[in-house]
Amino acid sequence: MDPTSLALAVGAPQTFDLLDHLDLFLTPLIYTVLIAVFSIGLGFGLGLLAGLSRVSKNRLVRLPATVYVDVIRGTPLLVQLFLWYFGSAAVFGVLPDPLVAGILAVGFHSGAYQAEIVRGGINSIPRGQDEAARAVGMTQLQAMRFVIVPQAMRLILPPLSNEFVIVIKDSSLASVIAVTEITYTAYLLVGTYFQPFEILIFAAILYLILTYTTAFLMRRLERRFRIPGYGEH
Amino acid sequence: MSDVLIETRDLRKTFKIPIRQPTKPGLRDRARWTRKEGVSSAEPPTVPPTEQPQAPNKFLAGLRKEYRDLEVLKGISTTVRKGEVVVVIGPSGGGKSTFLRCINRLTEPTSGEVYFEGQLITSEEKGKGAGATDINEIRSHMGMVFQSFNLFMHLTAKRNIMLALEKVRHKTPQEAEVRAMEALNQVGLSEKADSYPGELSGGQQQRVAIARALAMDPKVMLFDEPTSALDPELIGEVLDVMKKLAASGMTMIIVTHEMGFAREVADRILFIDQGVISEEGDPDSFFTNPKNERTKQFLKRMLTERAEAVVVPGEN
Numbered sequence: 001m002d003p004t005s006l007a008l009a010v011g012a013p014q015t016f017d018l019l020d021h022l023d024l025f026l027t028p029l030i031y032t033v034l035i036a037v038f039s040i041g042l043g044f045g046l047g048l049l050a051g052l053s054r055v056s057k058n059r060l061v062r063l064p065a066t067v068y069v070d071v072i073r074g075t076p077l078l079v080q081l082f083l084w085y086f087g088s089a090a091v092f093g094v095l096p097d098p099l100v101a102g103i104l105a106v107g108f109h110s111g112a113y114q115a116e117i118v119r120g121g122i123n124s125i126p127r128g129q130d131e132a133a134r135a136v137g138m139t140q141l142q143a144m145r146f147v148i149v150p151q152a153m154r155l156i157l158p159p160l161s162n163e164f165v166i167v168i169k170d171s172s173l174a175s176v177i178a179v180t181e182i183t184y185t186a187y188l189l190v191g192t193y194f195q196p197f198e199i200l201i202f203a204a205i206l207y208l209i210l211t212y213t214t215a216f217l218m219r220r221l222e223r224r225f226r227i228p229g230y231g232e233h
Numbered sequence: 234m235s236d237v238l239i240e241t242r243d244l245r246k247t248f249k250i251p252i253r254q255p256t257k258p259g260l261r262d263r264a265r266w267t268r269k270e271g272v273s274s275a276e277p278p279t280v281p282p283t284e285q286p287q288a289p290n291k292f293l294a295g296l297r298k299e300y301r302d303l304e305v306l307k308g309i310s311t312t313v314r315k316g317e318v319v320v321v322i323g324p325s326g327g328g329k330s331t332f333l334r335c336i337n338r339l340t341e342p343t344s345g346e347v348y349f350e351g352q353l354i355t356s357e358e359k360g361k362g363a364g365a366t367d368i369n370e371i372r373s374h375m376g377m378v379f380q381s382f383n384l385f386m387h388l389t390a391k392r393n394i395m396l397a398l399e400k401v402r403h404k405t406p407q408e409a410e411v412r413a414m415e416a417l418n419q420v421g422l423s424e425k426a427d428s429y430p431g432e433l434s435g436g437q438q439q440r441v442a443i444a445r446a447l448a449m450d451p452k453v454m455l456f457d458e459p460t461s462a463l464d465p466e467l468i469g470e471v472l473d474v475m476k477k478l479a480a481s482g483m484t485m486i487i488v489t490h491e492m493g494f495a496r497e498v499a500d501r502i503l504f505i506d507q508g509v510i511s512e513e514g515d516p517d518s519f520f521t522n523p524k525n526e527r528t529k530q531f532l533k534r535m536l537t538e539r540a541e542a543v544v545v546p547g548e549n
Contacts, residue, residue, distance in 0.1 A: 132383035136397035137373025229431025
């Protein structure tokens with residue numbers, strides 16, 4: 001049952017014991033996780049593509065990626081969310097599924113930041129690595145794929161985990177286009193029962209669990225891919 | 234004629250070095266860069282940008298860029314025969330490394346030609362047609378060893394060697410592994426096959442780098458100051474590997490500052506200074522009877538540095 005119909009059914013406003021209605025947050029939690037997971041995935045794909053394009057020697061490859069990064073980074077996510085939602089309504093004539101619009105907005109937004117992380121990672125691999133790869137006869141693409149990117153990936157794990165945590169928190173902005181995720185639900189409940197403190201604290205705890213788990217998993221990944229004798233001084 | 238492996242003809246390389254102009258007064262005048270090509274390095278870098286008529290930059294009016302030309306190679310012509318060991322020496326900044334890197338076009342020469350097994354490899358044509366150069370294919374037949382080793386940091390010693398065998402030579406992983414172990418054995422490091430570069434000493438890393446190049450069965454090995462980044466006590470092991478390699482008949486071009494090694498291993502010495510080969514000859518006459526004045530000075534300096542480096546115990 002969604003919060004509003006529940007409120008109507010029990011005859012709000014009256015005292016509301018959050019602990020009795022934790023299940024209200026189950027679907028919203030799933031929605032938040034969905035936005036986060038798909039946005040991170042989409043953002044990673046876009047980030048890899050745009051980040052690699054931005055280190056290309058070819059201007060025509062660099063240009064679209066640069067425009068993408070600059071436009072996305074230079075405008076608020078909140079505005080982008082509205083644009084994805086109402087923009088697609090203007091283009092296609094129907095309002096899109098808020099969840100889909102939310103994933104696209106947050107994903108494309110994160111992609112721009114991840115592109116910069118990828119670019120930074122690639123640029124911090126010493127030139128000699130590329131030269132050594134080219135000197136044994138590898139093509140530019142092979143050098144990228146087998147030498148530069150595998151090393152850059154390890155380097156960018158810490159900033160990437162930072163970005164993933166940000167995406168989880170940014171997913172809360174999707175509440176403005178009525179995605180029934182954690183923040184949207186908390187907002188509805190607060191509006192119905194006027195008990196902002198406990199409801200919002202509970203929402204915050206849910207986010208904390210998600211972000212902490214992500215950070216923990218990323219640290220395990222870092223440890224797993226650590227190169228013996230390298231970068232541990 | 235047929236035993237000439239590498240020939241360079243009038244190889245030139247000019248680096249363009251941007252010059253930062255002092256900011257001129259005036260709010261609208263933000264020109265700090267000015268474009269001017271073909272300035273020789275002899276000219277002072279502070280030529281006022283207003284003196285040259287020039288088109289303003291397409292994108293940013295008033296933003297211009299001035300380059301100073303640094304002529305590093307001023308026409309190097311030489312030939313290297315199969316099996317020959319050529320040692321290149323000379324003062325820092327003289328163009329030794331640039332010359333070496335131009336041979337496999339890791340640095341693109343500005344002009345001049347490089348022939349490898351009689352084939353012109355500096356042609357502008359791309360693709361696989363006649364007259365075109367597949368530089369990746371050519372490079373895979375020229376081993377290169379760098380001053381800073383440049384082992385792939387994320388791969389074990391063995392995998393460092395296997396990578397190009399698999400991806401460039403299209404060998405199966407099994408074949409590549411067998412060849413990698415042979416190459417490691419050749420440099421005396423088979424027990425380090427599964428170590429990562431970060432776990433190896435500098436000398437060991439450089440030997441793995443030599444093995445990586447050797448495993449491709451190159452027709453020539455290019456060494457770019459292979460011992461310059463090593464602690465003195467680790468230089469010997471690398472030089473020993475190189476001596477063995479020279480004795481086995483490998484064609485080698487070696488840029489080095491190790492004079493004793495040069496004299497011992499070289500068939501021919503090239504002295505490159507200020508972008509030209511200012512003296513060349515067999516090691517004995519080169520070291521005992523140099524003709525060029527700058528060569529004499531250079532050798533004298535190298536030998537005194539050596540003498541000063543030796544501290545005799547008990548003496549004060």
